[in-house]
Amino acid sequence: MSDITRIDAGPRMSQAVIVNGIAYLAGQVGAEGGTVTEQTAAILDKIDVLLAKAGTDKSRVITAQVWCADMAADFADMNAVWDTWVAKDCAPARWTGEAKLATTGYKVEIIVTAAL
Template sequence: MSDTITRIDSGPRMSQAVVHGGVAYLAGQVGAEGGTVTEQTQAVLEKVDALLAKVGSDKTKLLTAQIWVANIATDFADMNAVWDAWVAPRHAPARWTGEAKLATTGYKVEIIVTAAV
């Protein structure tokens, strides 16, 4: 196993992705504030696709997905509809979903994934 650590799109506070030991760890991704849960989820998954491409991976190599929604009672079904259309058939990761107060009231969904590289 390599001791190399690669950081993608690093800033002073965080990196958008870190790769180590054949695993890519993506930071939590959010869409633009406002908009519907559907729109935000689509935007988040586009960001996930782009980051996975930067690290040499893709959604068929997802290991885990952690999803936070602002209101599970009203947002869960719409988020799942987008997720289900996006996730690669027969390549669904281990996944969990919870309700959380996100960084601002305009965010309705945040997704964090790990993937093999």
């Protein structure tokens, strides 16, 4: 049986869970109402912090799920921020989709998994 480590655990969810050498991060969002650029930058900053707490970093990200509230309006701006963040020669497998997010103020949500 593997040990499970929970990071920033609350009554409903943990911000990250580590099992079998993999860190699974919860979906991260930025401040409601900001631009997609601002929200994406804030999300990636949160991801960096959580990855550090887990003992890893963005160069070890295996997969990323990106959810945009409006792909037609926001995909290019989100990608512009993403492209400056992703570690050189370490791009993860990534998929992006459009979804209705938790509130209308959220434009982007990003979920990643990373190897330790």
